[in-house]
Amino acid sequence: MTATTRTLSATALVLALGSALSMAAVSTAHAADDMEKCFGIALKGKNDCAAGAGTTCAGTSKTDFQTNAWKLVPKGTCITTTSQTSATGFGQLEAFQAKP
Structure with a gap:
């Protein structure tokens, strides 16, 4: 595995985790409104x-x-x-x- 591949994999993981956390925050905020x-x-x-x-x-x-x-x-x-x-x-x- 090259350094570029590892960097891209790490970046993809960080973006996926960030997206999941953002969706959870929006879901929680919406639940609080109800x-x-x-x-x-x-x-x-x-x-x-x-x-x-x-x-x-x-x-x-x-x-x-x-x-x-x-x-x-x-x-x-x-x-x-x-x-x-x-x-x-x-x-x-x-x-x-x-x-x-």
Whole structure:
């Protein structure tokens, strides 16, 4: 194998990998457009990210239906998903205070 052939093979591999990563990024961005954050529906340790004070990210919620922990759900379904801590009984699009 000549140096030119190796260079062309390496270049083809880099281009193929770059194309695959670009397609994955576009697919993920499109999926995110069809999803929304829904607070108060995640079970303990099953949140997607940013569960507020005392937590760092995904899987760190301390209780079921934690009011500042969210899950990604299909757009339009959050406010019809059951939440035991919400005053409405359903998930919320923003963090909230638990019902008394």
